[in-house]
Amino acid sequence: MDPSKARYTKDHEWIDGESGTIGITDHAQAELGDIVFVELPEQGRAIKAGEVLGTIESVKAVSELYAPASGTVAEVNAALTDKPEAINKDPYGTGWICRLELSSPAELEALMDAEAYASLVEQGS
């Protein structure tokens, strides 16, 4: 997944417009610290943009994962069950969390592009 082509939310999630794959950003994984548990959504679940998709637990805290867009959960990264640290090590690759079949791809246009997200992070959000 090419991070420069993804879209981003202010909650530090990325979504690849082509495949509908979702994850959290490098900034997010660094903020969370060592991730020890991921609660993945159920395959087949219908979700609306902004709803809670799952949770990501680090040693110290539990963080909610929000759906960047609306659709149906087509696939989840089951490997994260045994190796949640993949999110820390490779947040844009093997640390992908799930894939949505998008119901309204136009929603992605409202999200930030890579440049806008980079500014957000720089400004210290």
Add this chain to the structure above:
Amino acid sequence: MAEDDSLLETPLYDAHVKAGARMVPFAGFRMPVQYTGIVDEHLAVRTRAGLFDVSHMGEVEVRGPRALDYLQHVTCNDVSKLVPGRAQYSALLLPNGAFVDDLLVYMLGEGDFLVVVNASNRGKDVAWMLERRPDAGVAVEDVSERFAQIAIQGPRAVEILRRVTGLDLEAMRYYHFAHGEVAGTRALVSRTGYTGEDGFELYVAADEAPDLWYALLGEGGPMGLVPAGLGARDTLRLEAKMALYGNDIDDTTTALEADLSWIVKFEKGDFVGREALARQREAGLDRKLVGFEMEGRAIGRHGYAAMLDGAPVGRVTSGTRAPFLERNIGLAYLPPALWEPGSEFQIDVRGRAEAARVVPTPFYKRPKK
């Protein structure tokens, strides 16, 4: 980014920032929660050594001809068992037997004690102690500003510290201490810690702390010594089943309920809380702090309800994924029916009942050499 200017900094603040630490507010101080990562630092302490800045802790001098009697009255452990060079884990209790704070009492000499308290309770503890001072014979003084405290913990702690001090560390037993020079700095060196590993806590003058910190990292670096933050400090102490005030013990939990009867010395004479605890001991406890392990991958965290057959029976006080043990562990106050190791119950993890099992503690015990 908005900074809270009312936060204090320890003498080692610059060192942490330079090392790339993530700083967080804790007990009124800006403290390092992690440098490279909680898991990394935790494992370093279990296999090599870690260096902690614990300068935020409070130090209270208790001196005078009536100091011993006074401490016997306000703490629950038996201070008369101490001799100069020995320390003990103890607590200030409320009249109902619950905690004002847990602490360490160091006997420096006859009528001369140092009481080390939690950073978060420092003001409260000093006020409590001053209120209970007799009219004469004891002086109680908060000397926290004078001290910095650095802890070096791990199987290689002795090896590393030995290189920078002439003190006979081999001869220093657990919970004993001595004054000496460490890397050219005068220090109180005690064989104590909050990690379950061998190690030392070093008390030095505040302005000498940075030199000592860098000297230790310089000597110990090649042996794998790394700085470790409060995040790892918490996971380490939990694996070793050491209580954390605010989580496992507070002003609603008695010393007996907290499974700390070993520091309650009924036979030493009267002390604040003795009567209530004696009555509780007589009547029997209806809850006790026990260790548990999750059966699955969910983590039972502080505040989550413990359930049995759908009914709430207790509460989790501390819980995490233990980095060294690689298991999800925690502590909870549970009723007598669940005290036996092997007892099964559930923990409500964000709406789902997750299976848990009582286990003996400590979860981790360091290997004997």
